[in-house]
Amino acid sequence: MEKIQCVVSPYWLWERLHDPQVVVVDCRFQLANPQWGYQQYLASHVPGAYYLDLEKDLSASPNKHGGRHPLPDRDLLAQKLTSIGIVSGETLVVAYDDSRFAFAARLWWLLRYLGHDRVALLDGGWQGWIADGYPVCDAIPAPKSGNFAPNPQPDWIVDIETVKAKKDSPSVVLLDSRDGDRYRGEREPIDPIAGHIPGAVNSPWQLVSNERGYLQPLSRQQQLWADYQQAEEIIVYCGSGVTACVNLFSMELAGIHTAKLYPGGWSDWCSYLT
Numbered sequence: 001m002e003k004i005q006c007v008v009s010p011y012w013l014w015e016r017l018h019d020p021q022v023v024v025v026d027c028r029f030q031l032a033n034p035q036w037g038y039q040q041y042l043a044s045h046v047p048g049a050y051y052l053d054l055e056k057d058l059s060a061s062p063n064k065h066g067g068r069h070p071l072p073d074r075d076l077l078a079q080k081l082t083s084i085g086i087v088s089g090e091t092l093v094v095a096y097d098d099s100r101f102a103f104a105a106r107l108w109w110l111l112r113y114l115g116h117d118r119v120a121l122l123d124g125g126w127q128g129w130i131a132d133g134y135p136v137c138d139a140i141p142a143p144k145s146g147n148f149a150p151n152p153q154p155d156w157i158v159d160i161e162t163v164k165a166k167k168d169s170p171s172v173v174l175l176d177s178r179d180g181d182r183y184r185g186e187r188e189p190i191d192p193i194a195g196h197i198p199g200a201v202n203s204p205w206q207l208v209s210n211e212r213g214y215l216q217p218l219s220r221q222q223q224l225w226a227d228y229q230q231a232e233e234i235i236v237y238c239g240s241g242v243t244a245c246v247n248l249f250s251m252e253l254a255g256i257h258t259a260k261l262y263p264g265g266w267s268d269w270c271s272y273l274t
Helices: 010-015 036-043 074-083 104-113 125-131 160-166 218-224 244-253 265-272
Strands: 022-026 092-096 119-122 172-176 233-237
Touching (some): 092 125, 104 244, 218 244, 233 244, 233 265
Parallel strands (some): 172 233
């Protein structure tokens, strides 16, 4: 089997739009307007693409604790993935958004967490597809018959108790993926308390791409994490386990394959402070 790609170009995808082994997923979303992404999808999308919603498909309903976007019920997600033609270990899934991988990376991480490594992100996202002049459509593809059997990797995630126990260890890096001003507590547009988990360092997820939504060169990805290569453990978080996946994607590109996600993130941590 060929080496699994983590990222594909618009041209690569255009050449394979009719390949039955490729499933394209539109992940566009806006936190401030949860209906927006699906509305955009209905208006125009990559031909044959299915839509997965951050809050309806890629997250469970939030509770008092656990963060704003808890990991989805794996069996419900597996049913959804099966219905769009994904076969475990076989189908290549290509995910895109228009937010510099913010939401597509969540699907990338979830699929791999559930044992499906054949997933890639579309470099440049929706904007890159449009800018290069590739076709779009508004037709909703019919359901397909797939077979997705989830095989979760429990050691890929940590909960708040684990973070509390490990955050002060010199061999553990706790990495906050949010904007610098949110990390510093200067601004907090979503959660009730500003600040960060004590001991965390900051590397904003937007550093992984440029302003046009294309990945930075591999050398830049490696540079981002050079200071943490010797850590025994890296725990990555953001506000609610979504944009942290962009940094986890970058780490994978850079050769760091053991970083873990704290899915609850700051929204879970600060829920115990209110």
